[in-house]
Amino acid sequence: MVEKDDKIWKKFLKKYWQMLALFIAIGVIAFAGAIYVFLWFVEAAQPEIVPVLLGVWSMGHIITFILHLIFWEFVYVGIPLIIVIAVIYFGWWKKLPEAERKEYNEKELFGHRSNRSDAGGFFSFLIFIFFCIKVWLDNQWEVPISTWEFDYLVSTCIWAIIVIALIIGIPVLIGGSGWLYYQMKK
DSSP, X not given: OHHHHHHHXXXXXXXXXXXXXXXXXXXXXXXXXXXXXXXXXXXXXXXXTSOSBGGGOOHXXXXXXXXXXHHHHIIIIIHHHHHHHHHHHHHTGGGSOHHHHHHHHHTTTTTOOOOOOOOHXXXXXXXXXXXXXXXXXXXXXXXXXXXXXXXXXXXXXXXXXXXXXXXXXXXXXXXXXXXXXXXXXX
């Protein structure tokens, strides 16, 4: 069964590698847009929705901040992403010949789940480590957290995520591109 799945994926990628590139580009743009909206909202939320200093935040501030953030992320990133995916679905996938779509669906091109384990705990730990490094580099190690400004906390977290993405992402991108190139030449 695995051999058939590999063959159908190879066939699909050889024929529609441009769509894969398009989906990757859409994902990168959506991720960058989500970070931009997050940073915009962090700045806009102070002091109207949340206090500038973390030491005076309450649970009400936290819940209000999260609900507003979810709303703006949905408005600025979620809705456009849904529209783009719908356009691609009706403009490309639905226009494929019925036999070809049926073949991809029968062989579970998009339907089977991976057996990979969840590595969320490991990445959270890495983010914490790089967050601590950034705080130390900024000479904020001995400064009480209650005096930190919200912008500092957010920018430090984003910095940690970006550093991890670069450290892990660049080798994965190079290796994945090489593997994909090798697989398509086979």
